Amino acid sequence: MHSRRVEVLFEYRVEVFLFSQFLLLFGSLILPGQTLDAYVFSLFYSFNIATGMLVTLKKKVHFRLITVLLACSILLFLLDTPLFPNVGRLVPQLVIYFIFHAIVALVLIEEMLFAQEKNYRVVLGVLSGYISIGMVSFFLFVLIEHMYPGSFKGLPVEDMETHSQEEAILYVAFITLMTIGYGDIVPVAPLARKAAIIVGLAGQFYMVVLTAIIVGKFLHMKTTEKKD
Numbered sequence: 001m002h003s004r005r006v007e008v009l010f011e012y013r014v015e016v017f018l019f020s021q022f023l024l025l026f027g028s029l030i031l032p033g034q035t036l037d038a039y040v041f042s043l044f045y046s047f048n049i050a051t052g053m054l055v056t057l058k059k060k061v062h063f064r065l066i067t068v069l070l071a072c073s074i075l076l077f078l079l080d081t082p083l084f085p086n087v088g089r090l091v092p093q094l095v096i097y098f099i100f101h102a103i104v105a106l107v108l109i110e111e112m113l114f115a116q117e118k119n120y121r122v123v124l125g126v127l128s129g130y131i132s133i134g135m136v137s138f139f140l141f142v143l144i145e146h147m148y149p150g151s152f153k154g155l156p157v158e159d160m161e162t163h164s165q166e167e168a169i170l171y172v173a174f175i176t177l178m179t180i181g182y183g184d185i186v187p188v189a190p191l192a193r194k195a196a197i198i199v200g201l202a203g204q205f206y207m208v209v210l211t212a213i214i215v216g217k218f219l220h221m222k223t224t225e226k227k228d
Contacts, residue, residue, distance in 0.1 A: 014108070014121055017051040018128040024048050025131070025174075028167065041166075052104045058111075062103050069096045090146055098139040105132035112214055126214055130177075130206055137199040138173040144192050145169060151189035177203035 023044045049070065056062045073096045108129035115122050144151050145165075152172065156164045172185040176199045187193045 013051070013054045013057070014125045014128055017048075017055050017104075018124055018131070020044070020048040020051040021128060021131045021135075024135075025170070049100070052100065055104055056107050059107050062107055066100050066103055069100055072096060091143065094139055094143045094146060098136060098143060101132055101135040101139060105129055105136060108132060109210060113210070122214060126211055129210075130203075133202055133206060134174045134177050137177050137202070138170050140195055140199070141169045141173050141192070142166065144189070144195055148189055148191065151187060151192035152185055153188045154185035173199065176200055179203055 027040065027044050053063065053066060053070075056066060073093055076092055076096075108125055112122055112125040112129060115125070141152065145155070152169070155168050168185060175182060176196050179200050187196045
C-alpha cells in the first residue's frame with residue numbers, strides 16, 4: 001500500500017510540483033494582511049524544495065547534485081557563521097537555491113521536450129518550467145540586492161517577519177520575465193540592469209521558441225493520430 005502511494009506521487013510529480021509553486025506564489029492571498037508570515041513562507045518553500053527533488057528523481061546525476069547542494073545548505077544553516085569573511089552569510093545559501101531551481105527548470109524542460117505522450121501533463125510541465133525560470137530569476141535578483149543593496153529602486157523596507165522585500169523581488173522577477181515592466185520597481189545598478197535583460201530574454205526565448213516546439217509536437221501527434 002505504501003509503495004503504491006509512492007508510485008502515484010511519482011506519477012503525478014509534475015502536478016504536485018506545480019501545486020507547490022502556486023502555493024509559493026499565491027499563498028499570501030489566503031493569509032491576513034496579504035503577506036506571508038515567516039513560518040508559513042518557510043513551510044511553503046520547504047514543500048517546494050521537496051517536490052522539486054521529486055521532479056529530478058529520474059535524473060540520478062541531477063538528483064544527487066541537488067541533494068549534495070541542499071545538504072550543504074542545511075550545514076551552512078546549522079553553522080550560522082559566514083563561510084567566507086568578505087562574503088555575506090546568506091550569499092552561499094542564495095547561490096545554492098539559484099542552482100537548485102536552475103537544475104529543476106532544465107530537467108522539466110528536457111522532460112517536456114522529449115515526452116513521448118503529448119497530453120495535459122506536457123502543458124502543466126511547460127507552465128511549471130516557466131515558473132521555475134521565474135524562481136531562478138528571483139534568486140538572481142535577491143542575490144544582487146543582497147550583495148549590492150539599492151540595486152533595485154522602489155523596494156519596501158526589509159522586514160524579516162513578513163518577507164516584504166522578498167515578496168517585492170519575487171513580483172519584479174516574474175514581471176521582468178513576462179516583459180511587462182510596470183516601472184514601480186526598477187533596476188538602477190548596472191549589474192541589476194544586465195540581469196533584468198537576461199531574465200527578459202530568457203522569458204521571451206522560453207515562450208517563443210521552447211513553447212512553440214512543444215506545442216508543435218503536440219499538434220503534430222494529434223494530427224497523426226487523426227490520420228491513422
